[in-house]
Amino acid sequence: MNGVTAIANAVLLGGAFGAGVLALLSALPRWRAPSLAVRIAPYIRDVVADEALPRGILPTSGVLPAGGRTLWQRAQSAFERLVGGGDALRQRLAQAGSPMEPSAFRGRQLGWMVASIGLGAVVLIVLVLTDRMTAPVALMPLLAGALAGVAYDMQLSARVASRRARLTEELPTMLEFLSLCLSAGEGFLDSLRRVTTVGSGELTGELRQVVLAVNTGSPLAEALAGMATRLQLPGLTRAVDQVIAALERGAPLAGVLHAQAGDAREDAKRTLIEQAGRKEILMLLPLVFLILPLSVLFAIYPGLFILRLGIS
DSSP: OOHHHHHHHHHHHHHHHHHHHHHHHHHSOOOSOOOHHHHHGGGOTTTSOGGGSOTTOSOOOOSSOOOSOOHHHHHHHHHHHHHOOHHHHHHHHHHTTOOOOHHHHHHHHHHHHHHHHHHHHHHHHHHHHTTOOOTGGGGHHHHHHHHHHHHHHHHHHHHHHHHHHHHHHHHHHHHHHHHHHHHTTOOHHHHHHHHHHHOOSHHHHHHHHHHHHHHTTOOHHHHHHHHHHHHOOHHHHHHHHHHHHHHHHTOOHHHHHHHHHHHHHHHHHHHHHHHHHHHHHHHHHHIIIIIHHHHHHHHHHHHHHHHHHTOO
């Protein structure tokens, strides 16, 4: 056993022992004096909401005595404060159509990072034991954890972009269907119910949430504005603003929705032309860097070969 192998075994055994000691220390009760907020919180519950009170003030029930947060919960909260969450992440999750809370997303991201760090540590120990240890390999666990966290976040971004594209494609058809229902004599809320009944797709699911919110007592304008704020699609936001203005002023909704459907189709056509222009530039890359150099090589190589042989 050489020195590097001994150091690797020592790091592995010491890390396992340290993790066990930290787990035991985290489970021990804390003997510090309660803070001022903890001492006065039970006497101001009539002016402070329950969710704003410090943790541990309200009585809890359970099979075992409820204590503080676990080590994993504290690590998850610290990671969420470090990376960020809140409204921006909540909006991205809503745009992706995920019912997950930001804390749960960050918890899963942290779990993937910890698992990747563990996998990288195992690979590092195997490399050390087989005498293939190099200086860059020592950073493998950290790089694996960072790549796992970035990949998990990029996966959410890809889901957001894909769902936004599907919503943009479904918007003109949905607006035209609503305008046809209104032209047939139905009310706007009845048209929404009909669309959510016979339609399918991402936008239909969002409209189902609007109808559900209206059925549970929310105003129609507020439910539509909440959907537009949650999705942040320019075409949908314009259509919702025009519908809310028409509902407030009593303007005919069929014409408004038909005009918005035309605008949405023009936006889709313009976006398609822009994508075609970008794809045309990308198509030039293999032509310039692959086909053209090969053509030049085939044209020059016979002459060079003849010159090398000295044939006149």
